[in-house]
Amino acid sequence: GAVVSQHPSRVICKSGTSVKIECRSLDFQATTMFWYRQFPKKSLMLMATSNEGSKATYEQGVEKDKFLINHASLTLSTLTVTSAHPEDSSFYICSARVTGLAGDSEQFFGPGTRLTVL
Amino acid sequence: LAKTTQPISMDSYEGQEVNITCSHNNIATNDYITWYQQFPSQGPRFIIQGYKTKVTNEVASLFIPADRKSSTLSLPRVSLSDTAVYYCLVGPSYNQGGKLIFGQGTELSVKP
Numbered sequence: 001g002a003v004v005s006q007h008p009s010r011v012i013c014k015s016g017t018s019v020k021i022e023c024r025s026l027d028f029q030a031t032t033m034f035w036y037r038q039f040p041k042k043s044l045m046l047m048a049t050s051n052e053g054s055k056a057t058y059e060q061g062v063e064k065d066k067f068l069i070n071h072a073s074l075t076l077s078t079l080t081v082t083s084a085h086p087e088d089s090s091f092y093i094c095s096a097r098v099t100g101l102a103g104d105s106e107q108f109f110g111p112g113t114r115l116t117v118l
Numbered sequence: 119l120a121k122t123t124q125p126i127s128m129d130s131y132e133g134q135e136v137n138i139t140c141s142h143n144n145i146a147t148n149d150y151i152t153w154y155q156q157f158p159s160q161g162p163r164f165i166i167q168g169y170k171t172k173v174t175n176e177v178a179s180l181f182i183p184a185d186r187k188s189s190t191l192s193l194p195r196v197s198l199s200d201t202a203v204y205y206c207l208v209g210p211s212y213n214q215g216g217k218l219i220f221g222q223g224t225e226l227s228v229k230p
Contacts (some may be wrong), residue, residue, distance in 0.1 A: 034219075044162065044220040046218070093162075103214065109162050112160060
């Protein structure tokens with residue numbers, strides 16, 4: 001399957017700072033990427049859909065000013081957690097959608113980024 | 119999207135067959151059933167998808183009864199490396215690329 005990478009794999013920051021997480025599709029172009037967060041022992045929660053060249057679509061209850069998403073190219077989407085607080089500590093996972101010539105598509109997940117806010 | 123219900127956890131031993139059942143009573147006519155596997159601190163990985171009856175691949179089998187209100191993921195002869203969380207999703211076909219809504223998942227623990 002296609003490869004999706006995330007950087008950094010883990011980050012520790014102080015409360016009040018902003019953290020940027022990158023999601024890259026390494027061997028394919030992705031017009032759509034998705035961002036999830038996952039708390040310990042919990043399921044993945046979809047945060048937003050990131051579309052290349054347009055604004056992201058956020059799920060209900062997700063603060064768009066808190067979680068800034070930019071999808072400036074077909075291989076890169078970034079999630080910036082602004083003014084991070086300890087409750088933002090979580091595992092953030094992205095996925096990228098690849099569309100085949102026949103119009104079908106698949107989603108491939110990145111390895112995740114562990115954010116710890118002190 | 120149809121809601122799913124799975125056991126929270128299951129225990130097994132190496133070499134056994136493991137069957138994880140998922141209930142999805144309000145599955146829609148166009149919905150598919152898709153299973154993902156997630157290891158700790160990793161992103162989920164697609165395992166198998168089906169619409170009805172039985173689907174088998176090199177990793178698992180998926181059994182879906184005629185009413186489609188439930189499905190069973192079957193893992194043959196599990197090993198320690200199959201210890202993971204398994205998610206059952208119901209919605210558009212995997213290859214339609216719609217957004218995925220994950221339920222609680224089943225934490226499978228394989229013991230020696």
